[in-house]
Amino acid sequence: MMKHVLSIAGTDPSGGAGAAADCKTFCAHGCFALNVITAVVSQNTQGVRGYMDITPDLIASQIDAVFEDIDVDAVKIGMVSVPETIRVIADKLKQYQPPYIVIDPVMVATSGHRLLVPEAEQTLKEVLLPMADVLTPNLPEAEVLTGKSIESLHDMEEAAKAIAAMGAKAVLVKGGHRIADATDILFDGHDFHYYKGKRLESTSTHGTGCSLSSAIASNLANGLSLPDAVGAAKEYVFEGIAHAEPIGKGHGPIHHFYELYKKAGWTK
Structure with missing residues (x-):
């Protein structure tokens, strides 16, 4: 059965990013894509121009609309820019208890535009982070969460442990x-x-x-173990970068x- x-x-x-990227990724993994919008963002490949947060009541209504009608096998959380958004999402997920929650702590866009207001950082750490089955910070985000500089693989391990302790x-x-490379480190609560990964220019x-x-959320919903879900997800993104069209x-x-285009014979 489709997840x-x-x-x-x-x-x-x-x-390319946000809910659009999420839903494309779910579909590419054979899952049915659902989405709740937290903010309307004006952005393109050159950067973020601005955004407007959706009201907490409307976010709650969207979540209710999904869970009251459809069984949800996994949830991925991205941009949650203000404390009120974080709290309402946490409250609703406590109510509905989805099997997997994957959180990407979106703080700053690739262009450098801040997408999480400073006063929401503590709310994220205290309210939403403890609900994560998997949290996926990049190095700058991990530095913000831990308050420590990350220079080495050992530093990445220590950061992962510190965030897990939260x-x-x-x-x-x-x-x-x-x-030097594109190595990711997963701490599953016991092991690293x-x-x-090879760095692609x-x-x-x-x-x-x-x-x-x-x-990762799709792979978990489809029954993969966490280490395998992460490994397959990393390979998926690598291939997506390697074969990207110039847009x-x-x-x-x-x-x-x-992969779907390749099977259909639509790739070069």
Whole structure:
């Protein structure tokens, strides 16, 4: 039976990140895509121009509309920019208890535009982070969460442990910002798992974090173990970057449907 995966995130009219990337990723993994919008974001491949938060009541209504009608097998949470948004999502997820919750702590866009107001950082850590089956911070986000600089793989391990101590069941510290390589480290609460990756010289990196966390949520919903879900998600994003089409004038999106296009004979 097809699994149902819910994105709770902001929009992206250029289609490369946010709810658009989440839903494309769910579909690419054979899941039915559901989405709740937390903010309407004006952005494209060149950056974020502005955004407007959806009211807490409307966010709650959207979540109710989904869960009262459809069984949800996993939830991926992305942009939650203000404390009120964080609290209403946490309250609703406590009410409905989905099997898996994957949180991508979106704080700053690739372009440098801040997407989480400073006063929401503590709310995120105290209210939402402890609900995560998996939290997927990149290096800058992990530094904000821990208050410590991360320079080495050992630092990444220590950051993962520190964030897990805040309540997350598992933490994937993403190494895409590392100069030497693109190694990610998963701490599952007991053991560390290393995911070594080759660095691709590409400008098609818009929405990679959204897509990775959504792929993990899809893989968990489809029955993969956490280590395997992360490994398969990393490979999915790598192939998406490697085979991306040139879209936009800035950092374009990955190719979310590369494997499907290949099977259909539509790739070069």
